[in-house]
Amino acid sequence: MINRVTYRLILLIALSGAPLVQAEENATAVDVDFLPLKRAVRCTAAKCQLPNCRCSGLRLPSAEFQGREQEIPQLITVTFDDAVNVINYEQYQKLFDGLINPDNCSARGTFFVSHEYTDYTLVNALYQQGHEIALHSVTHGTGTDYWREADVELLMAEFGEQIEMLMKFAKVSRKHIRGLRLPFLQSAGNNSYEAAKRLGLLYDSSWPTQRYRSPAMWPYTLDYRSTQDCQIGPCPNAAIPGFWINPMVTWLDTAGYSCAMIDGCIYPPQDNVDALFEWMLENFNRHYEGNRAPFGMYLHAAWFQRGRHHFDALKKFLHYVNTLPDVYLTTASRVIHYMKHPSLGKPFNGCPKKPQTTCIKRSCGLRKVETGEIRYMNVCDSCPSVYPWLGNPFGQTEY
Numbered sequence: 205m206i207n208r209v210t211y212r213l214i215l216l217i218a219l220s221g222a223p224l225v226q227a228e229e230n231a232t233a234v235d236v237d238f239l240p241l242k243r244a245v246r247c248t249a250a251k252c253q254l255p256n257c258r259c260s261g262l263r264l265p266s267a268e269f270q271g272r273e274q275e276i277p278q279l280i281t282v283t284f285d286d287a288v289n290v291i292n293y294e295q296y297q298k299l300f301d302g303l304i305n306p307d308n309c310s311a312r313g314t315f316f317v318s319h320e321y322t323d324y325t326l327v328n329a330l331y332q333q334g335h336e337i338a339l340h341s342v343t344h345g346t347g348t349d350y351w352r353e354a355d356v357e358l359l360m361a362e363f364g365e366q367i368e369m370l371m372k373f374a375k376v377s378r379k380h381i382r383g384l385r386l387p388f389l390q391s392a393g394n395n396s397y398e399a400a401k402r403l404g405l406l407y408d409s410s411w412p413t414q415r416y417r418s419p420a421m422w423p424y425t426l427d428y429r430s431t432q433d434c435q436i437g438p439c440p441n442a443a444i445p446g447f448w449i450n451p452m453v454t455w456l457d458t459a460g461y462s463c464a465m466i467d468g469c470i471y472p473p474q475d476n477v478d479a480l481f482e483w484m485l486e487n488f489n490r491h492y493e494g495n496r497a498p499f500g501m502y503l504h505a506a507w508f509q510r511g512r513h514h515f516d517a518l519k520k521f522l523h524y525v526n527t528l529p530d531v532y533l534t535t536a537s538r539v540i541h542y543m544k545h546p547s548l549g550k551p552f553n554g555c556p557k558k559p560q561t562t563c564i565k566r567s568c569g570l571r572k573v574e575t576g577e578i579r580y581m582n583v584c585d586s587c588p589s590v591y592p593w594l595g596n597p598f599g600q601t602e603y
C-alpha cells in the first residue's frame with residue numbers, strides 16, 4: 205500500500221519529469237541490493253564522454269588543455285549551509301556586494317538551505333539576486349546515524365519535500381533546484397545518490413577528498429566507479445548515470461590537518477585579517493597555481509561569529525581574487541555546466557538570467573505539531589496552517 209508521503213513523492217517526481225521509480229517498501233540502508241542499481245565498473249575515457257559522463261580523477265576537463273592549465277578559468281564556489289535568516293542574509297548581502305566577475309556578470313554563491321528557522325522571503329530575495337538555492341534537507345536530522353542509515357524513501361522525503369517547500373514558500377522554480385549537500389556530509393552510500401537522482405537533481409556536494417587535494421580532483425559523474433577516497437563512509441559503489449559529484453576538495457589548516465568545511469578546520473590561523481587572508485590564499489593557490497580544479501569555500505554563517513575578523517578576512521579574500529582576470533566566483537551548478545562544456549579563457553556565454561518572481565511577505569506564527577511550540581516563519585504569499593515539517597511540507601491541518 206502506498207502511504208501519503210510516498211504518493212506525494214510520486215506525484216512530485218512525475219511533475220518534475222524525473223524517471224518514475226517507486227522506492228521499495230521496507231528497504232534498509234545496509235541492504236543496498238534492493239535497488240535496481242548496477243555495480244559501477246571501471247571508467248575509461250573512451251566509454252565515458254562529455255557532456256553527460258566524466259570519469260573521476262585529476263584529468264583536465266579536456267585533453268587539449270594539457271600544458272595550458274594557466275588558461276583554464278579558475279572557478280570558485282562560495283557556499284553556505286543551513287537556515288537563511290535575517291542576520292545571515294545581511295552578511296551575505298555585504299559579502300557579495302560589489303563583486304563582479306571578469307565577464308561582467310555578478311559574483312554569486314550557493315545556499316544549501318535547511319527548513320527549520322529559514323525565512324523563505326529571504327530565500328526568495330537571494331534567488332532573485334541570482335544566487336543558487338540548493339537542498340540541505342527538511343529536518344537536518346538528529347545526527348550522523350540518521351543520515352547514514354536513511355533509506356531511499358526517507359531521503360526522497362527529506363529532499364523532495366524541501367523542494368516543494370522552496371517552490372511554494374520561496375517561489376523558487378523547480379528547474380533551478382539542482383543540487384544537495386547532505387547534513388553532516390553523511391551519506392548513506394548508494395541510497396543518498398539514488399534518491400538524488402530519482403528527484404531529478406544534477407549534483408551532490410557532500411563528498412570530501414583528502415587524497416586528491418594537490419593536484420585537486422575535478423567534478424565527475426557516477427556512471428562508472430569513482431576513484432575518490434571515501435572519508436565519511438559508506439560511499440556509493442553503484443552506477444548512477446549522469447549524476448555529478450562536485451567533490452569537496454579539503455583545505456589544510458595551520459597544523460596540516462584537512463578540513464572539508466572551512467569552519468571545520470581544527471587549527472585555523474589566529475583571528476587576524478591578514479593571517480586569515482594569507483591562509484585562504486595558500487589554500488587557493490594549490491588550485492590556482494595547480495590544475496585549476498574548482499576551488500570550494502564551504503561555510504556556515506555561524507563562522508562569522510566565531511572570530512571578530514572572520515567576516516572581514518573572507519571579504520578581503522573575495523575582493524582580492526575578484527581582481528584576478530581569470531577567476532570567477534560562481535555557483536555550484538554553473539561549475540557543472542562548465543564541466544559539461546569546458547573552454548579555455550571565458551568559461552560561460554553571457555550571464556545567467558535572474559529569475560523574476562513576486563513574493564508578498566507573510567509573517568506566520570505556527571504551531572509545530574510534533575512539539576506544540578510556536579514557530580515564526582516568513583513565507584511568500586500565504587501562511588500555512590501549522591508549522592510545515594517532514595510528512596507535511598505545506599503545513600496543512602488535516603495531517
Ligand SMILES: [Zn+2]
Binds near residue numbers: 285286318340387388
Ligand atoms: Zn548543516
